Amino acid sequence: MEKINTTVLSNTSKRDLDHSNVHGRVILITLYGMVLVGGTTGAVMMSRLMFKRSTRSMIATIVINIIVLHSILLVSLPFRLSYYVLVTWELGSFTCRVVSGIIYGHMYFTFVFYVAIVILRLLIYFKKLQMQQLKKYHGVVLSIIIWIVGSLIFLPIFFLQYGVHPRYSEQQQCFEFYKDLNRTEFIIMNYSIIAVIMTMVVTLFLIQMVVIVQLMKALWPDMWAHQEYRAQIKSFFFLLVILVCFIPHHVFRVYFIQNYTDRKDSELVFYNEICIALTTICCLDMLCFVSGVIH
Template sequence: MGVMNGTIMSNGSSTDQDYCNAFCRIILITVYSVVLFGGTIGTVTMSYMMFKRNSQSAIATIIINIIVLHSLLLISLPFRLSYYLSAVWKLGSFACQVVSGLIYGHMYFTFVFYVAIVILRLLIYFKKLQMQQLQKFHAVVLSIIIWMVGSFIFLPIFFLQYGTDPSYTEQQQRCFEFHRSLNCTDTIIINYSIIAIMMTTVLSLFLLQLAVILCLIRDYWPDMWAHQDYRAQIKSFFFLVVIVVCFIPHHAFRIYFIQNYPKEKNSKLILYNEICVALTAFCCLDMLCFIGGIIH
């Protein structure tokens, strides 16, 4: 009887869940392994450097928040790798929600802290804020506000909207398959709102940051690297590049996914969506760029 029930459940789930075949798992295992290895080295090394320097600057405080976010995601990656290696989830539905939620929480909180760095440096450039006025205390207060407001918004949305479909409870051995929640109108509206906010914010800051850098190049050429304000703006631009490379592809594809998946039930769309989600974790390698001297 147990074998029969297991067979029925396997057959029932195979129509929609076989999207992640062996080739899919190889891609995801490779991506998450690279992120786990490189991200751990970057995060540990950067943490040591920050502790050694004991910097009191506001930007350094925000960087510490990003390191904490990277650490939380890296802790969850062995669970993802174990699942993709064995194709069986053994930790229950709540643990699946938590591990799944961490990658989204990491992405959105990291995005907010990246944006905070960019805006602070732009305010300093436009003389709206003095570096002397920006102390560690202000960054700590800002960080607390971001964590509290972000958690107040993110946690209810994720845990009340994702993973609530009754079909999830029937598949205790599977995980990270919350795409069926897109059949819910509220979830669709939330996704479109997030995409619109992120796209608008990134486009506006990207164009403004680029204009500032071009102005600095014009003023300081050819010795612009000798000026601290130029180097600071280049670092801000680097964070925007990370957002564009790691986060925007997922959200751009998300628009197409939302419009087509509920109609077509296309397993390839689910595969591409999972890969785009995995690519967001590559932002954990940002600290390697600083350590390796790519961004001085």
């Protein structure tokens, strides 16, 4: 009788797991599909808009970098969608690592460029920089520095540490590199990144709120007529994108590291995948600009 009950419970658990997997894949397919369509539309429309205006400002140069990052991520999304639809990976372990690594590279590089825009506008507001001093070549130099420094940090981790364990090449599954989180060096690296990002975001958010409140008091009720106020609102929008898209992933990552066990039926894996998918929603930022959501 006990053996029969165990078998029944096992079968029930398996059916629940299968249902959960299907439900999770539907959510992921929906999220990535929405980002692919909306992000591509926004990137194309924003690119055409900037080409027509021939903007030469430093901020515009940084925005171009963000569009490039979004485009790289959008190219990789069909591979993710095909995997969640077919539930098998036929393109080899290295391709899986590349597609998986792109989503993290996109997140961190985009975060840096977002922060660069916010800091530049805050420096201009506090009279530490003059807008007239910021030329296009300053943006180009800053962009090159970010790409070089970021690549020197990211690429060695990707090629030497990320998903290199032989067990990953022996299966037709992909995007399961979270199993490496039980390694001490990865735990330390993740906690360090999370601490830096959280500290930076909280600090910038508080400063940005103070600036916006000061401008509202000084310019009320015609604050929308002033370019300075609109510029700070755009910076605030980028901070909101970080809070909505990037912070949930990093907050959950702390919980994931502390509670993950190497079990295939762990619900934490599903929630982790959802948080990773949420980071791609930032690709809709350009669509918000061109559609008039953010003026």
